[in-house]
Every structure is written in C-alpha cells, then in structure tokens.
Amino acid sequence: MLKAITLLLLFQLAGEAISLLLKLPIPGPVIGMALLFAVLALRGGPGIELRETAQQLLQHLSLLFVPAGVGVMLHWQRMADEWLPIVVSLVASTFVTIAVTAWVLRALIRHGLKQDTMDPLP
C-alpha cells in the first residue's frame, strides 16, 4: 500500500515536472499516467501491490469529485443568469458526443471485421 502510493506520487511528480519544464498545456497527472502506462508496457505489468492499491483508489473515484462539485455554490448568480444556454449546451453536447463517438467507433470496428478476421474478443 505504502510503496504503491509512493510510486503513484512519484509518477505524478515526474509528470508535473515535465509539464512545467516543457511548458506543455497538458496537466502533470495525465503525463504521469502516460509514463506509468509506458513503464508497465515495457516491464510486463504491475505487481500485485500496485494493482490492489489502484483498484481501491479507483473504486471510490466518484468521491474525489465531490469537493470540486460543491463549488457550484460559488457560481449561483451566473448559473441563474445564464441557465438556459448552460443547460441546453451541456445536455445536447454530452449526448451528441456520446452518440458520435460510439457510432464512429462501432462503424470502424465493423469495417475492420469485414476486412480481416480479428481474434475473438476477450
């Protein structure tokens, strides 16, 4: 647990450092995720401790959004003034994005399946 947490923080730290030094518009934790993924791919997978810690952390991913979500109370006035564009934009854009992504991906997978026989899906 302790080792795994330290490892995650080290990768985040490396990500933050790269993001700052290279002045990238990509936040540190995302670069940290990419780095860890690359290391796992090179070394052939996570150890059992890292896997269990990650699972525990991700099981309660929802909890981590609560503090930022409560920030809604800071923007009550703007939300009251502009509720119509905000609501229409969020609802329509979210569902259109899900539909477009899913439709494109399914169409491409089907197309690929016709061209060559893929392994059976896991």
Add this chain to the structure above:
Amino acid sequence: MSPRISELWVYLAASPLLGLTFTLLAYQGALFVNKRCHAHPLANPVLLAVAVVVMALWATGTPYRTYFDGAQFVHFLLGPATVALAIPLYAQLGRLKRMAVPLLVALLAGSITAACSAVLIGRLFGASAATLLSLAPKSVTTPIAMGIAEHLGGLPSLTAVLVILTGILGAVGANGVYALLKIDDPAVRGFALGTASHGIGTARAFQVNEQTGAFSALAMGLNGLLTALLLPWLMPLLLRGLG
C-alpha cells in the same frame, strides 16, 4: 444554541476536520442510497453527495473556502488517482493495440464534437464569452479542464462545476443513447462514455464492468491530452465575431 455548543461549533467549523469528515459521510450516505436504488444512474453518488453538502453548507452559513480547507485532502487524491488509471488501461493493452486506429479516429471525432457543440449551442442561446470559454473543456477530466480554462481565459472553478454536471449527465443518460443506437459492445460503450463524460463516466463504467471501465479510462486520458492540444487552436474560430 447554548454558549457552550456555539463555542464548540465555532471551533469545529474553523478546523479542516469537519469539512473532510462531512464529505466522507455524505459520500457514504450517497453510496447507500445508490445501492438501495439498485445503482440506478439517476441516483448518482456524486450528484447526491454534492447536493447534501451544498444544503448543509447553506443551512449553516459556511463559506465554500472554509469547507474546502477540509475537503482539499480528498480533492488532492484526484492526481494520484489519475496516474493509477494506467493500471486498468494496461490490462486492455492487447485489445488497444488491435483497435488503435478505430479508437484514435473515434476519439478525434468525439473530442471535436464535444468542444464545438458545447460552444456553438451555448452561443446560439446567448451565453457570455466567459461562460463559453468555461464550457469548452467540459468533457475533459476536472484537473485538465481547469488547467485548459485558465489557459484560455475562462473561469476554472465554473469549469469544474460544468465538468461535473457533464459527467453526471453522461453517467445518467448514456444507456438511453446506447439503447437508441443499439450499441452493446462494452468497449464501445466505455470509450464513448469516457470521451464525453471523463472521470464520472469512468466511475459509472467501472460499476458496469472492468472492461467498460478500462476503455472509459483510456478515452478519458486520451481526450484530456487531445483537448488540451486542440482547444487553443479551435477557440478563436468558435468565438469569431463575439465581442
């Protein structure tokens, strides 16, 4: 309140302990309700927990800053949790390699759709420039979206709220969209949900199963990268002619 109790309240309200404990309690209460509703998407744990905390802060007249002093310890874990997403992602490595091209094309389509539709619809209905700039990264995970909004000149804390609302909308409504389009491949479902609804969609996807969750996590990570690269170019085009 008697003097003793009000003294105790003044002390506790000023320490981080109360905000942190209350966040954990509200979340566990929300999980309990979610379970009792058989994990119905409308009983979203984030939505329920946020509603309970906001009402409690209003009822007690506690400012958000004071609450956040405690809740920041939870908020901080978003960083290591984002890094930890590499692990379920790795578990799907074989399938990712086989599907690399379809995934990247679908991602590009989804990422551009998310930003353009949000800004153009908002503009059509008369949103202000600051709101539009805060809306643009709404499909990207909170820490990335806040960084993008700041970079563009939007309001990062408003973006955080819009991002979370987007996540809840996707988690609540995705099944309806999939039923309409007859999409049943768990990988496709997860990938589309992660592209549109980032971490909250991913949290929902992990409730469904590990494969859906992993593809959602992949889409969330990739969309974070792509949106951060695309928006500085896209926004001037989308905002053209606006004061």
